[in-house]
Amino acid sequence: MTAISEPIKSRDAATLDLRHRATERARRVRALALVLPLFIFLFLSFVMPIVVLLRNAVYDPTISQLMPHSSALLTQWDGKGLPDEPTFAALAADLASAYKAKTIAQIGTRLNYELSGIRSKVIASGRKASEVTQGPYKDAMLGIDSVWGERGTWAVLKRSASPYTSFFVLSALDLNLNQDGALTTTPSDRAIYITIFVRTLTISALVTVATLLLGYPVAYLLAILPTRTSNLLMILVLLPFWTSLLVRTTAWFVLLQDQGIINDALRYLHLTNAPLPLIFSRFGTVVAMTHIQLPFTLLPxxxxxxxxxxxxVRAARSLGAGPFLAFWKIYFPLTVPGIAAGCLLTFILCLGYxxxxALVGGPTDQMVSGFIAQALNGENNWGKASALGAVLLFATIVLYFVYNRLVGIDKIRFG
Incomplete structure (x- = not known):
């Protein structure tokens, strides 16, 4: 009887194990089905835009597509002197074809990124090159415009012949390549982007510190007050979320202008004789951004x-510690995870303002996002905009790892 029951028990155990595994697989499939829409949404709305941004920062096939013959021959040019006759012939043919296809302006625009003022010369050269029917093409192109006799022009064409380029990323760092391919710094009268990045980080840091100094006492007050009172104050804290960012910024524009309420009140109280420069200044920018970001620091x-x-704190007081010492040694360290979370959130959000x-800041208060918008809307330069965004993304990641190294990301808590 025992010998017969042992195989039956083994079969039952195996069947039970198979059913358990099937149940677990079904549970995992259901869980995956529930989170799959979220993963797809994050991939399409977050991951893919970053991938496209990074690709556009180093990819520009304009010259390789619109000037295929010249691009192919320029790969064999050693960069010394001027190219040979076949390369000039290919240049004339490509410019003539682009002029007939009405794409010559795209070539001029791309080359104008690196050689200021060459766009009009390229368009004129395309029109005249379409009238050239026989060689020698080198003499013909040099006769059309002397720009084709400059080695720097051909160096730019050779670099642009590859669909992958470092130009946009280097220019976002105030760097460039000379005609010999050596890395050089942008002249001081044209080097602006490092200053813009430093300004962006500085304003973001100022706003983060301001929100911490203003938000910490309010958070402490909300935490120790009775529930009914703290709920009422919490509504006041959350009230700005009920209006759009544009409306709040416009309100500060009205308040800070020369004839605004603040300046009128200061003059009425005889605290100043002339309007203070509150609008279109660093002060106005930081104040408006602090008001908008305050809840993001306060709530964590x-x-x-x-x-x-x-x-x-009561235990510390009972052991002889004074109010400030008990707060500083006992209470404040326990709030550091919340401070870390709020400050990191505010700082990262400020980087993209x-x-x-644009509304309350002056010319020297514009942050990198404004220049990205200008590159897209004003210049239609997706490569430049993508490079600025990529550098800002990289800087944010570096700051994140530095923050993790110094503070520890595991200490961040939102409650």
């Missing part, structure tokens, strides 16, 4: 404070 700190038992500096 408040959520952490609500989890701290008041018994800790565009509307607020």
């Amino acid at each position: 700190i408040y959520s952490v404070m609500k989890t701290i038992s008041p018994n800790y 565009y509307i607020t500096p």
Whole structure:
């Protein structure tokens, strides 16, 4: 009887194990089906735009597509002197074909990124090259415009012949390549982007510190007040979220202008005789951004404070610590995870500000997002805009790892 029951028990155990595994697989499939739409949404709305941004920062096939014959021959040019006769013939043919296809302006625009003022010369050369029917093509192109006799022009054409280029990323760092291919710095009268990145980081840091100094006491007050009172104050904290960012920024524009409420009040109180330069200044930019970002710093700190038992401070006081010492040694360290979360969130959000500096800031207060918008809307230069965005993304990632190294990302808490 025992010998017969052992195989039956083994079969039952195997069947039970198979059913358990099938149930687990079904559960995992259902869980995957629930989160799959979220993954698809994140991939299409977050991952793919970053991939396209990084690709556009180093990819520009304009010259290789519109000037295929010249691009092929320029790969064999050693970069010394001027190219040979067949290369000039290919140049004349490509410019003539582009002029007939009405794509000559695209070639001129691409070359104008690196050689200022060459766009009109390229368009004129395309029109005249279409009238050239026989060689020698080198003499003909040099006669059309002397720009084709400059080695720097051909060096740019050779670099642009490849669909992959480092030009946009280097220019976003105020660097460029000379006609010999050596890395050089952009002249000081044209080098602006490093200054813009430093300005963006500086304004973001100022706003982060301001929101921390203003938000920490309010968060502490909300955490220790009775629930009914703290809920009322929390509504006031969340009230700005009920209006759009543009409306809030416009309100500050009205308040800070020379004839605004603040300047009128200062003059009425005889605190100043002339309007203070509050609008179109760094002060106005930081104030408006601080007002907008304050809840983002305050709420993580408040959520952490609500989890701290008041018994800790009471115990410190009972052991002889004064109010400030008990707060500084006991309470404040426990709120550091909330401070870390709020400050990191605010700082990263500030890096991408565009509307607020554009409305209340001056020319020296514009952040990198404004120049990205100008590259897209004003210049239609997707490569430049993508490179600026890629550099800002890389800088944010570097700061994130530095922050993790110094503070520890594992210490961040939102409650």
